[in-house]
Amino acid sequence: MPSENLVEISDLTFAYGKNAILKGINMSMPRGKVVAVMGLSGCGKTTTLRLIGGSLKPTTGSVKVAGKEVSALDREGLYLMRRKMGMLFQFGALFTDLSVFENVAFQMREQTDLPESVIRDLVLMKLHAVGLRGAQNLMPAELSGGMARRVALARAVALDPMLIMYDEPFAGLDPISLSVIGNLIRRLNDALGATSIVVTHDIQESLKIVDYVYFMAEGVVVAEGAPDEIKASKLPFVHQFVWGDIDGPVSFHYPSPSYRQDLRLGAGA
């Protein structure tokens, strides 16, 4: 019987050389749920996503997807697993030399033997789901940021993956596009029966659509819970993050010597 959790992360650490990025995190992503991983830029969110996708190997600890240890898979095993994953990159990462249609059809053509007529129908269905069936012949350079993100979303779910990962899906979007992408993440997850991991620091939009939230800071999970629990949290870091307070544990100033010392305003000045 398959585990209740599609992704399980235990005591995970990761470092680039001597620079520790993750310092022992534990997370579980239940099947069918949308889970957000939040935190400030540079706290290790995207690194966590890359470890789940097998692009990086952990220093210590374990990342399991559908019960399989990702870092133990050989190249063939990893590619087999990735065929059941979809990923939306921060700015879409559409192939700039292919049209919208060709971008969505790319993985179908590379990895299936489906006849062209079936591929055409499937691509149009995916594009229809994100509202861009009419844009099938456009090139990526002709799309707005929000449209590019929607095409990338259609491409990410092209082969009906069991796990969909989103890396900053809301970055740089206008309020309407932001709401559209948020709704699509939820709707596609439920329609496909998939599990979604959303790495973001857009707190207000993501709390509307996710089932569970992990908060990260400096390479560790500092808080977790359902959206309502997170909103009601009294933890200083979480409160500052959720409500956008200027004062709190996250300082406005980058660590620096004394202001007076930098301006040479000593006693003898």
Place this chain on the structure above:
Amino acid sequence: MVDGVWRVGFAARFFMMTLLGSGDSFRRFGLTIREIYFTGVLSLIIILVSGLFVGMVLGLQGYETLQKYGSESALGSLVALSLVRELGPVLAALLFASRAGSAITAEIGLMKATEQLAAMEMMAVDPISRVVAPRFWAGVISMPLLAAMFSAIGVFGGYLVGVVFIGVDEGSFWSQMQSAVDFRQDIVNGIIKSAVFGVAVTAIALFEGYDAPPTAEGVSHATTRTVVTSALAVLGLDFILTAFMFRGI
């Protein structure tokens, strides 16, 4: 020093992975044909125009020198041998590095910077097989063809200046050329040279793009390195190949 050795090792590994991942470039030859269009066909104009001018200059300079010794009838063989043995393969490779090599580096570098290669990896599609190898074989196939066209149009340029404008005897121009140029020794060696240059220039261009830091500055530096390294590699390899082919070292 350590970084340099590491980079050479990475380049060698990258080259081996490209060779091992070349299956799709032949099974789905359409991918390679598409790249031949971008690297080869789109380089044709610069190759043909340059070849014509180089041939015309050879015609002029060759005539000026040969007439001092009363040997202007040997103009045809001088133009043809210079082009087929040396100038065709070398200049075509240098032009190829500037036009197609820099474009390949910039394209791969930008694909990396905009996460297109990472996206391909996440779709379980190997970027080496799908993106790098077809471009490599396109370069290797295009280079000898471009060098041959450079030499052919260069000979025509030499003919235009020597025979049409200056008035060297047409019969002796072509007959001297026919008797002086040996198919095995000159033409085949010229083709081998240009194929080796094609491997070197394309491999350098692809590696520099693949290894470029994913920033605007990184891609810009990688493009410059492609042109400089390719030029040095072509000239160095030309000396080594010439020593083996024509001096029998």
